[in-house]
Amino acid sequence: MSVIYILITVSIVVAIVFLIAFIKAVKSGQFDDDYTPSVRILFDDEIKKSPSKIIKVEKQKSI
Structure with a gap:
């Protein structure tokens, strides 16, 4: 269980270093x-x- 506390602490420190x-x-x-x-x-x-090209293309399609 103590390994989890060490890993969490190290990961938080690394995250803070990257943020800085x-x-x-x-x-x-x-x-x-x-x-x-x-x-x-x-x-x-x-x-x-x-x-304007888009408008012309849309007008041609509607005809």
């Missing part, structure tokens, strides 16, 4: 997306055109 590491990574900007904003302008026209 994750929080440090988020605060330091590790997961910031620097690539997408620079590429978004290249595909801006395609995004604007796609809703």
